[in-house]
Amino acid sequence: MSSPLPATGSGRNKAxxxxxxxxxxxxxxxxxxxxxxxxxxRLYESVEDLPILSPHGHTDPRWFAKNExxxxxxxxxxxxxxxxxxxLYSQGVTLEELGIPRKDGKPVETDPRKVWxxxxxxxxxxxxxxxxxxxxxAFATLFGxxxxxxxxNAEAFFERISQLLSTPDFLPRALFERFKIEALAxxxxxxxxxxxxxxxxESGWKxxxxxxxxxxxxxxxxxxxxAENLERFGAVTGENMGSFEGYLDAHRKRRAFFAAMGATxxxxxxxxxxxxxxxxxxxxxxxxxxxxxxxxxxxxxxxRAQMLTxxxxxxxxxxxxxxxxxxxxxxxxxxxxxxxxxxxxxDIPTPTEYARALKPLLDRFGNTRRFTLILFTLDETTYGRxxxxxxxxxxxxxxxxxxxxFDSFEGMKRFREIVTETAGxxxxxxxxxxxxxxxxxPARHDLARRVDCAYLAELVATHRLDEDEAQELALDLxxxxxxxxxxx
Numbered sequence: 062m063s064s065p066l067p068a069t070g071s072g073r074n075k076a077x078x079x080x081x082x083x084x085x086x087x088x089x090x091x092x093x094x095x096x097x098x099x100x101x102x103r104l105y106e107s108v109e110d111l112p113i114l115s116p117h118g119h120t121d122p123r124w125f126a127k128n129e130x131x132x133x134x135x136x137x138x139x140x141x142x143x144x145x146x147x148x149l150y151s152q153g154v155t156l157e158e159l160g161i162p163r164k165d166g167k168p169v170e171t172d173p174r175k176v177w178x179x180x181x182x183x184x185x186x187x188x189x190x191x192x193x194x195x196x197x198x199a200f201a202t203l204f205g206x207x208x209x210x211x212x213x214n215a216e217a218f219f220e221r222i223s224q225l226l227s228t229p230d231f232l233p234r235a236l237f238e239r240f241k242i243e244a245l246a247x248x249x250x251x252x253x254x255x256x257x258x259x260x261x262x263e264s265g266w267k268x269x270x271x272x273x274x275x276x277x278x279x280x281x282x283x284x285x286x287x288a289e290n291l292e293r294f295g296a297v298t299g300e301n302m303g304s305f306e307g308y309l310d311a312h313r314k315r316r317a318f319f320a321a322m323g324a325t326x327x328x329x330x331x332x333x334x335x336x337x338x339x340x341x342x343x344x345x346x347x348x349x350x351x352x353x354x355x356x357x358x359x360x361x362x363x364x365r366a367q368m369l370t371x372x373x374x375x376x377x378x379x380x381x382x383x384x385x386x387x388x389x390x391x392x393x394x395x396x397x398x399x400x401x402x403x404x405x406x407x408d409i410p411t412p413t414e415y416a417r418a419l420k421p422l423l424d425r426f427g428n429t430r431r432f433t434l435i436l437f438t439l440d441e442t443t444y445g446r447x448x449x450x451x452x453x454x455x456x457x458x459x460x461x462x463x464x465x466x467f468d469s470f471e472g473m474k475r476f477r478e479i480v481t482e483t484a485g486x487x488x489x490x491x492x493x494x495x496x497x498x499x500x501x502x503p504a505r506h507d508l509a510r511r512v513d514c515a516y517l518a519e520l521v522a523t524h525r526l527d528e529d530e531a532q533e534l535a536l537d538l539x540x541x542x543x544x545x546x547x548x549x
Contacts, residue, residue, distance in 0.1 A: 271323030
């Protein structure tokens, strides 16, 4: 870093930037072999500046509704990103030290400079991780910081980022436009009133921020506060939660409301991919047990399985694209769950079976062309064995890209290598950034485009694909496939 506050977009050439410690090498993630690398460059140049489609994620819609400045670097980069907090926690940094609010209101660190210094002192922990790639990308491209973050320059980084965050060009809507985001989907519960989405609509701003229907709080009997959630669900919709049909009608009403607010998809984060298609009387009896809090663990799993099929039936009716994210043992650390609540990074992947689990749903809707079910996994062993063959056969199925632990260079590359030979490219849906950290969105999409171009370049270099086909595929993977799959 040439000064405590380096100028954004300084006039240095690439060589001097590299000498200064810049990590955004123009050939990063491209093949080592020279011919393939040259092809990858050409492919990437054709898609580098395409608009971003972010069809599923967990950014906060109030950012764009209120359009207020992000308060400080720690709140922007550290606190909302469980990739960051998980790694720091694994090395002995407490969540209190990172300023994460406790459920019981006990004191946590409130000085963002101290949180930032703790993060900077431990930045070496992220070496070789995708998190490091995203952070370096954001620091360099957004804030002109051309040095590796460390304890020595932590204060200069904090000052530079804070200074720019206070300017109009770094307000959420301005960044949205600067990132060339064409559409961004957030994720909300059926109990959410979507007030922030309504505020965005009424503001006249042209940025497209839409919602996605995530019914887990009123579908999963083991979700915290499920009984109270059902009661609120009935109050919100005016439907009778005493009957299974009233409960299903409540979902139909909320789905219609979400669709009217721009939703094009639903999202389901179940422990497994299990589906069921019970006779109506059995489904009604099971719902009665669930409603009354008398369901066993096995019955709770059967109810979730039945509801996936019910949600598929509703998607056939209303056209919402269905996403399934199974295989996470959530809230694995009871100490963190008790102290900080859900979604603090203690969710662990588990083996996940798809072929038998999805069969009841696919027996009903697998051949229905007007229905789309996008499958994700945290279990890479299923790519070639189950997911690619399933998506390579059933018209309704598409494969989402590597998600969560595997949205990395290696994870994306393995996905393409294993899936493509059976499912091809057109049974996948491009890239899905699935993030809570707003400033990582461009970095994640840039990485995905580089990985795809690198893979395509190797196909061209080994004479398995012509370059004009690779050029078209690069555009499809970066833009056309997610736009079509998510009806954007």
